[in-house]
Amino acid sequence: xxxxxxxxxxxxxxxxxxxxxxxxxxxxxxxxxxxxxxxxxxxxxxxxxxxxxxxxxxxxxxxxxxxxxxxxxxxxxxxxxxxxxxxxxxxxxxxxxxxxxxxxxxxxxxxxxxxxxxxxxxxxxxxxxxxxxxxxxxxxxxxxxxxxxxxxxxxxxxxxxxxxxxxxxxxxxxxxxxxxxxxxxxxxxxxxxxxxxxxxxxxxxxxxxxxxxxxxxxxxxxxxxxxxxxxxxxxxxxxxxxxxxxxxxxxxxxxxxxxxxxxxxxxxxxxxxxxxx
Amino acid sequence: xxxxxxxxxxxxxxxxxxxxxxxxxxxxxxxxxxxxxxxxxxxxxxxxxxxxxxxxxxxxxxxxxxxxxxxxxxxxxxxxxxxxxxxxxxxxxxxxxxxxxxxxxxxxxxxxxxxxxxxxxxxxxxxxxxxxxxxxxxxxxxxxxxxxxxxxxxxxxxxxxxxxxxxxxxxxxxxxxxxxxxxxxxxxxxxxxxxxxxxxxxxxxxxxxxxxxxxxxxxxxxxxxxxxxxxxxxxxxxxxxxxxxxxxxxxxxxxxxxxxxxxxxxxxxxxxxxxxx
Numbered sequence: 001x002x003x004x005x006x007x008x009x010x011x012x013x014x015x016x017x018x019x020x021x022x023x024x025x026x027x028x029x030x031x032x033x034x035x036x037x038x039x040x041x042x043x044x045x046x047x048x049x050x051x052x053x054x055x056x057x058x059x060x061x062x063x064x065x066x067x068x069x070x071x072x073x074x075x076x077x078x079x080x081x082x083x084x085x086x087x088x089x090x091x092x093x094x095x096x097x098x099x100x101x102x103x104x105x106x107x108x109x110x111x112x113x114x115x116x117x118x119x120x121x122x123x124x125x126x127x128x129x130x131x132x133x134x135x136x137x138x139x140x141x142x143x144x145x146x147x148x149x150x151x152x153x154x155x156x157x158x159x160x161x162x163x164x165x166x167x168x169x170x171x172x173x174x175x176x177x178x179x180x181x182x183x184x185x186x187x188x189x190x191x192x193x194x195x196x197x198x199x200x201x202x203x204x205x206x207x208x209x210x211x212x213x214x215x216x217x218x219x220x221x222x223x224x225x226x227x228x229x230x231x232x233x234x235x236x237x238x239x240x241x242x243x244x245x246x247x248x249x250x251x252x253x254x255x256x257x258x259x260x261x262x263x264x265x266x267x268x269x270x271x272x273x274x275x276x277x
Numbered sequence: 278x279x280x281x282x283x284x285x286x287x288x289x290x291x292x293x294x295x296x297x298x299x300x301x302x303x304x305x306x307x308x309x310x311x312x313x314x315x316x317x318x319x320x321x322x323x324x325x326x327x328x329x330x331x332x333x334x335x336x337x338x339x340x341x342x343x344x345x346x347x348x349x350x351x352x353x354x355x356x357x358x359x360x361x362x363x364x365x366x367x368x369x370x371x372x373x374x375x376x377x378x379x380x381x382x383x384x385x386x387x388x389x390x391x392x393x394x395x396x397x398x399x400x401x402x403x404x405x406x407x408x409x410x411x412x413x414x415x416x417x418x419x420x421x422x423x424x425x426x427x428x429x430x431x432x433x434x435x436x437x438x439x440x441x442x443x444x445x446x447x448x449x450x451x452x453x454x455x456x457x458x459x460x461x462x463x464x465x466x467x468x469x470x471x472x473x474x475x476x477x478x479x480x481x482x483x484x485x486x487x488x489x490x491x492x493x494x495x496x497x498x499x500x501x502x503x504x505x506x507x508x509x510x511x512x513x514x515x516x517x518x519x520x521x522x523x524x525x526x527x528x529x530x531x532x533x534x535x536x537x538x539x540x541x542x543x544x545x546x547x548x549x550x551x552x553x554x
Binding site: 045067069072076079082083084086088160204229232233236237240243244249251252 | 322344345346349352353356359360363364373506507510513514517521526527528529
């Protein structure tokens with residue numbers, strides 16, 4: 001029963017979003033996103049495609065078989081998260097999602113594929129050998145650290161070291177919420193690695209989707225957002241999808257209990273699903 | 278394979294909506310509905326509850342057993358039709374659905390229960406004996422004819438027969454589209470009776486839901502409505518619900534074919550589902 005790791009990831013990812021919003025409203029830590037609002041909207045909606053592409057690449061490259069019910073659950077999850085993001089009436093931008101140039105959709109699909117590929121490849125790497133999780137993490141994140149450092153050095157050279165080297169002002173405008181963002185990002189990273197090694201990409205996709213919904217619900221209480229009908233519908237759809245994916249198939253079709261091959265098939269670790277299709 | 282009756286009902290119900298809109302725009306035949314726009318909106322959304330209450334009363338009074346998957350399909354159908362009706366941004370009235378007085382919701386639930394009860398009772402009556410379908414129709418619709426006639430007579434007495442008796446001006450402002458509305462309403466009535474006798478309430482609920490979606494799609498082409506993301510999502514959800522309800526359970530969980538008890542379980546006549554739960 002390792003479901004609490006997935007639940008923890010859900011809570012952490014959600015708190016990340018809330019902390020980001022908090023620090024944004026403090027005016028100190030600004031997210032460099034959504035500079036092109038319309039395309040950002042199309043991308044946000046098309047980002048849900050990642051759920052489906054993850055399922056497809058998961059099947060193709062990791063050779064995991066999914067039952068028809070599980071495929072339907074994955075599509076439903078994508079539909080559910082999209083539903084919760086449908087723009088309510090009275091919101092600012094009202095452009096139709098279907099009026100973006102065709103390149104926008106192609107890029108959205110490409111982005112969903114690349115993102116899913118990264119996830120599936122990470123899972124492949126983490127499961128490849130029995131090295132310690134933390135050693136694998138060090139190997140994976142070293143590249144990120146190097147590339148980020150390179151960028152900082154280049155920026156310094158471009159500015160002619162006017163403000164001194166980057167390491168002297170790395171933590172300059174950090175507030176407490178910024179530190180909490182760093183803390184949750186770090187913990188999320190560890191949990192994602194854990195999920196990739198001992199569970200699978202689909203579990204991660206469910207965690208992050210649930211986190212999105214949890215964030216929207218918390219935003220209603222914390223930031224006074226108006227609860228929308230589409231959020232409510234999205235939550236129902238995602239819950240049904242969760243149930244369809246992880247509950248043992250005998251639960252749905254009322255088979256005699258002797259057909260159940262594995263009494264522990266509710267455990268979310270991926271290998272338990274192999275027998276189901 | 279009596280699926281074409283359900284398909285015909287879908288097309289007829291849909292054309293009914295389109296004809297009504299057409300005759301409304303001709304300014305001759307006005308629907309006496311939606312005089313209180315806000316409550317009409319809450320009622321329209323809560324009308325989808327009828328799908329779920331029909332399932333519950335169907336189970337309670339007609340003693341039909343449904344598998345868990347079929348229950349989930351019924352809830353998904355209600356969620357799907359509701360999703361397609363979510364107000365897009367830019368629409369006129371923007372009141373939150375969650376801000377109606379509590380009586381509104383109670384009445385909505387009561388209305389859903391009564392409507393479902395009427396459907397389930399009709400099914401009970403139609404299946405009670407082996408009388409001809411047309412004789413049963415005559416019995417059922419006679420009451421409607423009597424009550425409507427009574428209303429017309431009362432109206433005449435109230436107006437003091439100023440315009441003469443009602444039967445002299447019954448068809449006064451009928452245009453061709455009005456006649457077509459009458460024709461489709463009549464055919465729909467016959468088909469619904471057929472479904473109630475030889476299929477069941479759930480099949481009817483699916484037919485009318487599909488009709489609603491078909492109408493919305495046709496409205497995009499015929500009346501130039503803007504296609505919305507929520508309509509697209511609603512269609513996907515309802516299609517998955519349809520598949521979950523009517524496809525044989527072995528299709529979902531990848532069981533060996535020997536487990537399939539009835540190769541014809543795709544037939545939509547209700548008795549075929551008894552074995553599934």
